[in-house]
Amino acid sequence: MGSMAHRVKRRADGIPAPTVRRLSLYLRELENILDAGTQTVSSRRLGQALGLTDVQVRKDLACFGQFGQSGVGYSVDELVKRVRHILGTDRPWNVMLVGVGNLGRALLAYRGFVRKGFNVVAAFDHDPTLVGKRLPEPEGVLVRPMSEMAEVVARCGIRLGILCVPAAAAQGVADQMAAAGVQGILNFAATSLSLPDDGAVVGVDLAVHLEQLSFQLTACDQAHVS
Amino acid sequence: MGSMAHRVKRRADGIPAPTVRRLSLYLRELENILDAGTQTVSSRRLGQALGLTDVQVRKDLACFGQFGQSGVGYSVDELVKRVRHILGTDRPWNVMLVGVGNLGRALLAYRGFVRKGFNVVAAFDHDPTLVGKRLPEPEGVLVRPMSEMAEVVARCGIRLGILCVPAAAAQGVADQMAAAGVQGILNFAATSLSLPDDGAVVGVDLAVHLEQLSFQLTACDQAHVS
DNA sequence: TAATGTGAACTTCTTCACAGCC
DNA sequence: GGCTGTGAAGAAGTTCACATTA
Numbered sequence: 001m002g003s004m005a006h007r008v009k010r011r012a013d014g015i016p017a018p019t020v021r022r023l024s025l026y027l028r029e030l031e032n033i034l035d036a037g038t039q040t041v042s043s044r045r046l047g048q049a050l051g052l053t054d055v056q057v058r059k060d061l062a063c064f065g066q067f068g069q070s071g072v073g074y075s076v077d078e079l080v081k082r083v084r085h086i087l088g089t090d091r092p093w094n095v096m097l098v099g100v101g102n103l104g105r106a107l108l109a110y111r112g113f114v115r116k117g118f119n120v121v122a123a124f125d126h127d128p129t130l131v132g133k134r135l136p137e138p139e140g141v142l143v144r145p146m147s148e149m150a151e152v153v154a155r156c157g158i159r160l161g162i163l164c165v166p167a168a169a170a171q172g173v174a175d176q177m178a179a180a181g182v183q184g185i186l187n188f189a190a191t192s193l194s195l196p197d198d199g200a201v202v203g204v205d206l207a208v209h210l211e212q213l214s215f216q217l218t219a220c221d222q223a224h225v226s
Numbered sequence: 227m228g229s230m231a232h233r234v235k236r237r238a239d240g241i242p243a244p245t246v247r248r249l250s251l252y253l254r255e256l257e258n259i260l261d262a263g264t265q266t267v268s269s270r271r272l273g274q275a276l277g278l279t280d281v282q283v284r285k286d287l288a289c290f291g292q293f294g295q296s297g298v299g300y301s302v303d304e305l306v307k308r309v310r311h312i313l314g315t316d317r318p319w320n321v322m323l324v325g326v327g328n329l330g331r332a333l334l335a336y337r338g339f340v341r342k343g344f345n346v347v348a349a350f351d352h353d354p355t356l357v358g359k360r361l362p363e364p365e366g367v368l369v370r371p372m373s374e375m376a377e378v379v380a381r382c383g384i385r386l387g388i389l390c391v392p393a394a395a396a397q398g399v400a401d402q403m404a405a406a407g408v409q410g411i412l413n414f415a416a417t418s419l420s421l422p423d424d425g426a427v428v429g430v431d432l433a434v435h436l437e438q439l440s441f442q443l444t445a446c447d448q449a450h451v452s
Numbered sequence: 453t454a455a456t457g458t459g460a461a462c463t464t465c466t467t468c469a470c471a472g473c474c
Numbered sequence: 475g476g477c478t479g480t481g482a483a484g485a486a487g488t489t490c491a492c493a494t495t496a
Binding site for chain 3 (some may be wrong): 481488493
């Protein structure tokens with residue numbers, strides 16, 4: 001089955017998909033709050049920062065147990081730990097990246113992944129002129145030939161992969177990744193992917209997001225006219 | 227009010243938000259089908275490519291009128307035109323980009339935007355050592371100082387902006403963009419933004435997407451253990 | 453036969469209302 | 475007063491069943 005951008009294919013457990021999406025946002029906000037030195041946060045405050053109601057926040061968190069204190073709120077530190085554990089980012093993940101074009105290179109240089117516990121430990125590309133380089137230069141990740149994928153995945157315990165190849169090549173590469181043992185793919189190619197049932201895909205199509213905005217503005221324009 | 231990543235803030239019209247998200251995916255698939263030379267497509271085929279049911283596809287399209295033919299399906303060419311019109315991408319958009327770091331540079335080099343009708347006609351950065359460059363080198367978009375933003379927005383009729391500055395600076399820059407007349411922001415900063423009510427935001431946090439995958443794998447692991 | 457289009461049933465998600473706690 | 479947690483009500487989205495058309 002193909003996967004949709006921004007929607008997980010299989011829902012793990014009985015957790016609503018929207019809840020999982022929001023959980024990441026809660027965590028991001030909580031980390032900001034933690035950095036600001038605040039000890040405690042209420043569902044209202046957390047929700048307000050994200051444009052959600054307080055009840056929504058509490059309902060989401062309630063899926064995983066009850067860790068707030070009546071009349072006080074949540075311990076930020078505690079909540080960060082709990083949410084990280086729920087998302088599985090309380091321990092580091094080794095990640096690989098395939099396709100070292102413009103976007104791939106930018107992602108290799110992106111520090112946001114490491115900060116969240118995702119270490120990009122391997123990169124692959126089809127193009128022999130790129131293989132052997134270290135990106136970002138001069139001390140980055142070694143770009144390897146596709147043929148080494150299975151071995152490296154096994155050796156480094158890689159379960160997640162970032163796919164940044166052209167759309168036309170994406171399905172073939174995704175199959176290779178799955179065959180090599182990768183279980184989850186973050187797909188930046190402008191196409192839907194089919195994977196075996198135990199493979200998870202999340203799609204990010206940069207142009208699609210701009211389309212969402214142009215739709216909104218266009219719809220508003222027309223509302224004003226009529 | 228803040229906005230959520232991957233969710234539009236205000237829903238234009240009476241169109242369900244999930245429908246709008248899927249519309250972009252339909253278009254992407256339809257463009258592939260068109261390139262392949264196929265004349266006609268059924269809701270079943272379109273849905274299958276995206277992991278959706280045929281009814282879902284028809285219901286989504288039905289929001290905008292009825293343009294299928296019983297027993298035959300949809301004219302791909304016609305449907306592409308209609309969906310582009312709905313999304314507002316049947317005419318080009320001038321877009322600006324703020325923050326020419328790693329990610330910003332990669333996006334300036336990304337050809338997927340132009341292909342979809344989004345022309346990045348201006349870039350801005352705070353850093354004087356970047357101002358004056360053309361990215362991607364040597365013939366790309368001129369990087370301008372922030373101070374020129376309002377003038378350029380007005381002159382080029384820019385309504386959409388891509389925000390790629392560090393999280394700490396994001397809200398301030400977003401305010402500047404809104405003040406300059408930008409109506410929609412594609413936010414790559416790892417933070418939620420508050421904008422005046424007539425401003426639309428779509429957030430893309432690359433690390434958040436990996437978290438969704440790690441959640442899924444983690445949840446599956448635990449399901450297998452128990 | 454092969455498809456679209458759509459009211460109705462159903463499921464999922466969100467909001468309301470309120471009990472309980474600090 | 476301020477806050478969490480939660481059953482119940484409501485809203486939104488999806489699927490079913492089928493009428494309809496080529």
